[in-house]
Amino acid sequence: MSNANEMLKSFLKENKDHHYNFEEEINYKVSSGSLNVDFELNGGFGPGLHRFTGMNEGGKTSEALEVMKNFLKMPHSRGLYIKAEGRLSKEMQERSGVEFATAEDDWSDGNCFVFESNIYETVLDLMRALVGDNENKTKYCFILDSLDGLIMKEDLKKDFQDAHKVAGGALLGAKFMQKMSIALAKRGHMAIFISQVRADIKLDPYSKAPVRQTTATGGNALLHFANYILEFEPRFKKDLILEHSTQPIDKDKNKILGHSAKITVKKSPNExxxxxxxxxxxxxxxxxxxxxxxxxxxxxxYGWEYIKKRGAWISSDESFLELLKENGFDFPEKVQGEGKLSVIFEEDKKLTSFLASYFKKIICE
Structure with a gap:
């Protein structure tokens, strides 16, 4: 062994409290809840920081809670929802499928504690305590909703006419991740920061706009710390899913069934x-x-050519029918219309679960 190796070995040992080289790296993939998104993200989200940005009602909080729900399926896992904006309605909680706790004694593996604070130092201290003092090797999923809601203690005491920090969100975000980023990723924890959109104020309407990776608040530092940055796009009338897609909306004859959510990947580790x-x-x-x-x-x-549409009828490929038969499912050779096909999946939860797992396995390979 060379002298350089000996020096490095001694240095790492003497400074073991200030680096993470001796710790085992933890990796996993948590589903987004969507087959389409999982396919593009190579199976879902891994440890570390992810940012969800975009317009209001774009689906940021709902998707963050969907990731939280799937994260909590892992053993020895807990969630922490930091309610920095005062918004987590009962309806959203019911839609999420996440079990929430508001009393400290009710917090346990598999559920999520709602921490109601927007004080930067308090939020950071709690996260550092959980990640740093973790003898049980618990994996944590943190949702900060939102970064823009945080305020420092010294600013909280000021009157409204007093000056506050300029670019406070950017400063807080940078300081936050300087203290937490390596520990989060290395030890298998996940953090999802939700951010609002920002509008640039231009004094000269003809001036050239600066190139920005995203419209989110929080400064450039968080762009570098984040693994994925997803920008949730605004919803328009054309994104609505109706009972009859070619007919106008009618609350009795052609109801709105849902909508198509759109996200743009602003940063990713997988091209x-x-x-x-x-x-x-x-x-x-x-x-x-x-x-x-x-x-x-x-x-x-359709994409895997397991089914094909001819006119009003949808026929099943023989290989698809054989796959289902081998796994104990009966499936019709032909179905009239996508509506009836959708009903089959909605009524047979076991079949839906099997096919979802089947495709997720293909996606993750």
Missing amino acids: KTNYTLQYPIRYGRTGGNSIWIEKELIDML
């Missing part, structure tokens, strides 16, 4: 940057079932 992804949302569902997985399955079956 998907600038891709726009879509996934369907079904209205009226609770328990973490809002993502319309049945509709995605039909699209997947």
Whole structure:
């Protein structure tokens, strides 16, 4: 062994409290809840920081809670929802499928504690304590909703007419991740930071706009710390999913069934940057079932040529029927219309679960 190796070995040992080289790296993939999104993200989200940005009602919080729900399926896992904006309605909780706890004694593996604070130092201290003092090797999923809601203690004490920090969100975000980023990723924890959009104020309307990776608040530092940055696009009338797609909306004769959510990948580790992804949302569902997985399955079956449409009829490929038969499922050779095909999947939860797992296995390989 060379002198340099001996020096490095001694240095690492003497400074073991200030680096992570002796710790085993933990890796996993947590599903987004959508087959389409999982396919493009190579199976879902891994440890570390992810940012969800975009317009209001774009689906940021709902998708963050969907990831949380799937994260909590892992053994020895807990969630922490940091309620920094005061928004987590009862309806959203019911739709999410996440079990929430508001009393410290009710927090346990598999559920999520709601921490109601927007004080930067308090939030950071709690996260550092959980990640740093973790003898039980618990994996944590943190949702910060939102970064823009945080305020420092010294600013909290100021009167409204007093000056506050300029670019406070950027400063807080940078300081936050300087203290937490390596520990989060190395030790298998996940953090999802939700951010609002920012508008640039231009004094000269003819001046050239600076190139920005995303419209989110929080400064450039968080762009570098994040693994994935997903920007949730605004929803338009054309994104609505109706009972009859070619007919106008009618509350009695042609109801709105859901909508197509759209996200643009602003940063990714798997060369998907600038891709726009879509996934369907079904209205009226609770328990973490809002993502319309049945509709995605039909699209997947078309894509893999397991089913083909001829006129009004949808026929099943022999290999698909054989796959289902081998796993104990009966399936019709022909179905009249996508509506009836969707009903089959919605009524047979075991079949839907099997096909979803089948495609996810293919996606993750």
